[in-house]
Amino acid sequence: MSKGIWVFIELRNAKITNSSYELLSAGRKFADKLEQDFTAVLFGYNIESLTDAIAQYGVDKIILADDPKLEKYTTDAYATVLTDLIKAKQPETVFYSHSALVKDLAPRVAERLKTGVATDCIGVEISDDGQFKFTRALYAGKLFNQVYSPHARPVMATFRPNALGVEDPSGVRNVQMEKVKVQLNLENLRTLVKEILGKVQNKMDLTEAEIIVSGGRGMKASENFKLLEELAEVLGGAVGASRAAVDSGWRDHSNQVGQTGKTVSPKLYIACGISGAIQHLAGMNSSRFVVAINKDPEANIFKIADYGIVDDLFKVIPLLTEEFKKMQA
Template sequence: MSQANEFWVVAEYKDGELQEVTLEMLGEARKLADKAGSLVGAVLMGEGVAALADPLAHYGADRVLLLDDALLAQYTTDAYTTALAELIQEQAPSLVLIGATANGKDLAPRLAARLRAGLATNCMTIKLGEGGALQMTRLDYGAQFQRTMVCSSTGTQLATIQPGVIGVGKPDTTRQAELTTVEVKLDPNKIRTKALGYLKPDPEKIDLTEADIIVSGGRGAGGPDRWPAIEELAAALGAAVGGSRVAMDLGLIPWKRMIGISGKSVAPKLYVAAGISGASHHTGGIRGAKLVIAINNDPAAPIFQSADLKVVADLREVLPATAKRLRDMAVSDEQGGQQ
């Protein structure tokens, strides 16, 4: 079995689950490998993460290279670069894909510089060109044009992949991968940065484009008897508050919290639209949202067309009721934890 042409994906995970971009890259690597007649390898680094080998296989990996070490438990540039560089030098895959996440963007250029390998960052597509050369496409000049590039270096090529561009393919739960445990030899004295802690995003300060949950209000949420209900639910959900243009015009939110075509385009996991009719100027800014709950007293409101859960109600009643239930759940959980 020749290893020289393998396509590798550096797996990234959070709270014991693979990041979406890792799954996307596996699908892309799978396609390339099938065309080139080679294998997909997934590099899994961390401490006690062997359980993630199965999902890596389901999404397309033929083999999983496991680097299990206490010094890899948390991402540091020095440890990850050293461990990966040694592995790549030894096995010489033709392509290594890394997600363009905060850590991936830190790791990839350092790794490329160490290997003296060409790197294309924030790629959208990777195509197998003539003679097996990989052509990578990325957005350039403020995302106005797309640039195609190739690596002029021989040997391994590197690319970081923009999350959310490829899409996650269908997993095949019957797939299995060969698991190889790679010995890690790291010197703790050569790790020159120390992670001291993680600061959770503060929903009140966070930029809306980075928020996981957004509760948003519009014309129907205007007025002193209504807007507090938006804020109450946001607080209970740990959500950021946003709004439509009308909400901004009414002075309920600052400009930077306005969502829509002329404001911010957001991509939260959950978007709650309360008292927003759903003009296309607004819905154009929430296309990236995974789940949308719409609450409006008009059953014909266009917002319902883009909602996953549609609730016709007076937001003054339903929002505080939901917030109360959420708070009660949090309290009972806390008590449960103390017993």
């Protein structure tokens, strides 16, 4: 097995995701430490112009699969092309960001390669014997475990967005570009994406946002989420919701944070009128700072909050928005 670290670059709306930049930042450092080649793998259609931005992160190689059949993600096409590439090139390690797409893709690739995949990792270190050791959160973040793969190759892992952090690009090295000829038998592609329809309530993807302002049942009505949208706008963040708010029809399910929603780890999570049920905490308790606004001083959310405001959110949120606006001005 030849050595080498690969990162799978993901696109959303034809742009490289922030979590892909995290992989690029971390991957270069690991490759230097292990003295291995560092490769970025990019799939899509008409995407060659994106390779300039990738090259800035000091990759040794970019594998580019630029083909109309890869324009929109389908399980069969992506899993086939990626599996074939890994079989042919035999990298030692493949990293992905833990997105909805990768949750579908990585386990399939792992199964076809008869290897494992450490999912939703929130940390990673290299042991003295050169093994990657991944940290994962279990039981809604109550427990952490460390996993590693002593034998199966490639080592594969998916990282929770914001877990690794983006660093400034380390600069272009002598990058080699490999354009892959995509060979797919159309008869083996069981799905064809014709159109993507989506309700967009957030300009920013929740899982990628560095700041999230989330509302729960305490928001009382759909129209009151305007307060959160205003605060999020000022802070450059996105709006999330508890399941109670989603079940009440106030927000789309794509906004739901928690066990049956999205897992987020922003730098700042502002929970407004959210009690802090274990299923909600499961989706946000790896946030760097948590601010809770709740009129009940006994609310569970205060147990994990770094800052708590015990008051009526309808009074506090407009004040916060005003203050942040003043600071920015």
